[in-house]
Amino acid sequence: MPYMHKEWRKIAKRxxxxxxxxxxxxxLDPITYLTSEEYEFWIKEQEEIQLLELEKIAILNxxxxxxxxxxxxxxxxxxxxxxxxIENLRQxxxxxxAKLKLEREMEQKQREEEVQRLKEIEEENKRKQKVFQExxxxxxxxxxxxPPEELLISRETRPNADICPFFTKTACCRFGDQCSRNHKYxxxxxxxxxxxxxxxxxxxxxxxxEYDTDxxxxxxxxxxxxxxKDFFFDVLPEFEKFGKVVQFKKFHQTxxxxxxxxxxxxNYEKHLRGNTYVEFYDLRSAVAxxxxxxxxxxxxxxxxxxxxEIGSWKNAICGLQIKKRCPKGRACNFLHVFxxxxxxxxxxxxxxxxxxxxxxxxxxxxxSPERESPPRRHSSSRSTKPTKRDHGxxxxxxxxxxxxxxxxxxxx
Ligand SMILES: [Zn+2]
Ligand SMILES: [Zn+2]
Numbered sequence: 001m002p003y004m005h006k007e008w009r010k011i012a013k014r015x016x017x018x019x020x021x022x023x024x025x026x027x028l029d030p031i032t033y034l035t036s037e038e039y040e041f042w043i044k045e046q047e048e049i050q051l052l053e054l055e056k057i058a059i060l061n062x063x064x065x066x067x068x069x070x071x072x073x074x075x076x077x078x079x080x081x082x083x084x085x086i087e088n089l090r091q092x093x094x095x096x097x098a099k100l101k102l103e104r105e106m107e108q109k110q111r112e113e114e115v116q117r118l119k120e121i122e123e124e125n126k127r128k129q130k131v132f133q134e135x136x137x138x139x140x141x142x143x144x145x146x147p148p149e150e151l152l153i154s155r156e157t158r159p160n161a162d163i164c165p166f167f168t169k170t171a172c173c174r175f176g177d178q179c180s181r182n183h184k185y186x187x188x189x190x191x192x193x194x195x196x197x198x199x200x201x202x203x204x205x206x207x208x209x210e211y212d213t214d215x216x217x218x219x220x221x222x223x224x225x226x227x228x229k230d231f232f233f234d235v236l237p238e239f240e241k242f243g244k245v246v247q248f249k250k251f252h253q254t255x256x257x258x259x260x261x262x263x264x265x266x267n268y269e270k271h272l273r274g275n276t277y278v279e280f281y282d283l284r285s286a287v288a289x290x291x292x293x294x295x296x297x298x299x300x301x302x303x304x305x306x307x308x309e310i311g312s313w314k315n316a317i318c319g320l321q322i323k324k325r326c327p328k329g330r331a332c333n334f335l336h337v338f339x340x341x342x343x344x345x346x347x348x349x350x351x352x353x354x355x356x357x358x359x360x361x362x363x364x365x366x367x368s369p370e371r372e373s374p375p376r377r378h379s380s381s382r383s384t385k386p387t388k389r390d391h392g393x394x395x396x397x398x399x400x401x402x403x404x405x406x407x408x409x410x411x412x
Pocket of ligand 1: 164166167174183
């Protein structure tokens with residue numbers, strides 16, 4: 001740009017000089033009326049005027065040029081700053097991207113490590129379970145009433161932490177093994193726990209007032225209680241197969257009983273809902289039942305059994321529930337249990353259980369998820385009506401709601 005400007009100035013000067021000369025020529029030539037001295041003076045004067053004018057133009061041009069250069073500098077500075085800013089942003093973006101990439105890689109690595117860790121735990125658990133099963137078999141095959149030492153080793157989730165009071169009392173805790181307190185699992189014990197074994201629409205809905213209170217659950221004609229009785233008479237005989245029956249036959253003249261208690265929770269809380277506890281009189285019976293029933297299928301659901309320790313049923317079961325005055329209702333953290341039909345096992349050292357006349361619906365039990373078909377012959381009154389459980393949860397739901405509405409309609 002400065003080069004262009006200079007060129008222009010040159011041309012402008014030249015043109016101006018030409019013009020002045022022409023004008024002068026046009027005017028009356030002073031030579032005609034001036035003396036030679038005067039004429040010379042006049043020429044000099046004219047030249048000085050011209051020089052002055054040229055100087056003036058030069059000054060103006062310089063000023064313009066300075067202004068322009070200044071503006072140019074400012075623009076250049078601005079542009080420079082902008083470029084720096086863009087470069088900074090670019091660098092920041094690159095850094096951010098690198099950081100994200102690193103984080104993604106770390107996450108991926110952690111995920112892989114976690115998968116590997118879980119796999120190892122699973123394999124270790126499988127190995128332990130295999131050894132455990134072998135030991136159980138050994139124990140069942142042998143004559144000794146005392147189990148091998150290995151079976152008596154208990155497992156603790158956090159040996160250095162305080163004992164979890166809920167787990168100690170009920171063998172269950174809402175936090176599972178993630179609990180900050182210690183949970184102690186026995187190797188084997190006389191009590192088997194099937195978590196969430198009994199399911200029914202009535203237990204899973206706390207919204208319906210009918211199901212919200214223990215009182216309603218115990219009504220003989222409530223849907224839930226009828227369903228529970230079906231369950232009770234289905235499941236009880238399966239566990240009964242594994243007891244030391246003879247011993248108790250002698251002791252209890254009236255009835256043979258191979259385990260001391262059977263309790264099904266009707267709590268709403270997920271970790272207690274439908275939990276089924278079966279306490280045997282001796283370890284061998286409990287082990288035999290575990291061996292035979294763990295992982296078996298009932299009503300299309302796989303049974304998961306575990307040995308557990310309940311120091312005292314009195315401490316495990318909510319005392320206020322028995323009096324029907326528990327303020328927490330089924331949200332209670334202690335066991336709220338169904339009253340067993342005919343008050344079975346309500347007294348630990350005896351029972352008036354005389355058995356069910358109708359045969360148990362053992363067809364619901366299976367070795368696989370495939371359910372067997374119900375027997376065609378229906379002799380008893382119970383077996384002639386269609387069993388609700390087989391219609392699936394939706395059907396049962398509709399049955400329950402209808403009867404509930406009818407009842408409330410009557411009240412209105
Ligand atoms: Zn706990
Ligand atoms: Zn309670």
